[in-house]
Amino acid sequence: MTSELRVLRPAEWDSWFACLERAFGGVLSAPESRALWQDLTEHDRSVGLWDGEVCVGTAGAYSFRLTVPGGAAVNAAGVTAVSVSGTHRRRGLLTTMMRRQLDDVRSWGEPLAVLTASEPAIYGRFGYGAATRALSVNVDTSRVQLDLPPGTEDVRVRYTDPVAALPACEEVYGRLATERPGTPVRQPKWEQAAVIDTEKDRAGASPLQCVLAERDGEVLGYATFRVRPDWDRAGPKGTVALRDLAALDPASYAALWRFLFGIDLTSSVEAGPRPVDEPLMHLVSDVRRCEARVQDGLYVRLVEVGAALEARAYRTPVDVVLEVADDFCPWNAGRWHLVADAKGGASCWRAPDRAPDLELSVRELGAAYLGGVPFTSLAAAGRVREVRPGAVEEVSAAFSWHVEPWLPHGF
Known part of the structure; x- marks a missing residue:
């Protein structure tokens, strides 16, 4: 069997949402909740997988603005309603939807994608890191x-x-x-x-x-x-x-x-x-x-590394070259030179000829992005490799913030 992936049509919402409910146990939403979620659905930012007339996969992305260190509200895709029918497991359909979605988010000019995970083990392979705790x-x-x-x-x-x-x-x-x-x-x-x-x-x-x-x-x-x-x-x-x-x-x-x-x-x-x-x-x-x-709370994925790192403020001055691995979004892979002062200004650009100070994957960068996960902790776990002595401590101090990041409500 083959499945067709396409943007959600308003007339298909009932079938799409029924697929989602079934994937989450089959308990039907209350009519009031169902009506609100239908009203909140952004059809042009949602996709469905169809096997003939049957919806077998769902994924959506709300238009969010997320507060980052420094107080800026950054455009972010609030990933939601992700499901694959039990009849269509292990065929790469989730990967197909994640591929399409992150390509779309990039085309929309949004440097971040965020989600809450029903199963935390799923999303790390797509570059999402656990950035807040609850x-x-x-x-x-x-x-x-x-x-x-x-x-x-x-x-x-x-x-x-x-x-x-x-x-x-x-x-x-x-x-x-x-x-x-x-x-x-x-x-x-x-x-x-x-x-x-x-x-x-x-x-x-x-x-x-x-x-x-x-x-x-x-x-x-x-x-x-x-x-x-x-x-x-x-x-x-x-x-x-x-x-x-x-x-x-x-x-x-x-x-x-x-x-x-x-x-x-x-x-x-x-x-x-x-x-x-x-x-x-x-x-x-x-x-x-x-x-x-x-x-765990909110998971963060940097869709555009340079733009995302420039959007937030830093607690202490930093001048560092990060070598980022990103197999799923290869446009992020490579060396990035981040320079920031403690007054809110930051610049980040590609630096292929510079020696790296730290090596890490985009997943760890997402985990640390909001200031709640220290680079020192990630390095101690072997998730960040220090190339220049002292770089981990320097970057950890710069990325930290005076309050813990927090997601106050789900989506």
């Missing part, structure tokens, strides 16, 4: 106390309707998005994904709830969450399941957490994904009772 916690609020910063008492926390609060919440999100690498600058309609609230999303918990943190009438933060009731013979032991929390100052941040810790008939708060430098871990009285867990 923290999950399950806090025993019956035994953990908060040490609140000054000004917390001046913050008012009030309930509001999640949909009605969207404009205020989005303003807070937008102000914070430029400060943390890995955060997508929200594109139109994406705010609706933050308030999807179907019975399937609830999984036995309450409808989505929202509170705002205010001082002198100004919204400084918000939290959205559900409450999952539970009881035993000793009494109530419900769980607060946090969806989103963001705040513009320490007092508002602490006031929101204090509210969540104090919700009646609950004894725990589940939260994640959160940044690994989550300030909460410095407010709690006992980190051991927070059951913290860290796992």
Whole structure:
């Protein structure tokens, strides 16, 4: 059998999405979620594999702008909806779609492609590196106390309707998005994904709830969450399941957490994904009772090495020649001379006649790109080879950033 790969036609979306759902276990999406994902699909940036009239493979790419170190919002392809039917495995179809997609991303002039991986082992061979990590916690609020910063008492926390609060919440999100690498600058309609609230999303918990943190009438933060009731013979032991929390100052941040810790008939708060430098871990009285867990988050692929390295800022001056291996996108392979100061200016150009200072693959470069994975760690694992003594430490310092990169929501 042969399969045809083509750009998704709007009339084919139902078959395309059905193929995706089947590949992810066959559980049907709630009608509200399905309608939103159909609305968000960019057909001209999506492809399908067709065996006759049957869709057997899917892949899409959202038009994202991703915050990178220095605060710039860089055009990036948000890779999504990747699947191959179980009847068509081991025929190279995923590789075919990845080949087409990265060629397309390059033609669109986007220097980055990013994704979240259902199975982390899949995407390294296509040049994606795990660039952010996500923290999950399950806090025993019956035994953990908060040490609140000054000004917390001046913050008012009030309930509001999640949909009605969207404009205020989005303003807070937008102000914070430029400060943390890995955060997508929200594109139109994406705010609706933050308030999807179907019975399937609830999984036995309450409808989505929202509170705002205010001082002198100004919204400084918000939290959205559900409450999952539970009881035993000793009494109530419900769980607060946090969806989103963001705040513009320490007092508002602490006031929101204090509210969540104090919700009646609950004894725990589940939260994640959160940044690994989550300030909460410095407010709690006992980190051991927070059951913290860290796992991979956003995967980054440099589609155009030179443009991507010029788009971000660097924490310290750097002058280095990187020899990059990239079998899947050979236009990236070779030696690149990166020169940057600590004021935000960077230049990167091909330098085939220069001796390399470091040797690495594009996968490691993607992992380190947002500042969360040190080159020193990659070198210790044998993933980066130092040619010039001292180059690893120099580059590691330059690529680092003052906050951990973080992807606040999936796509």
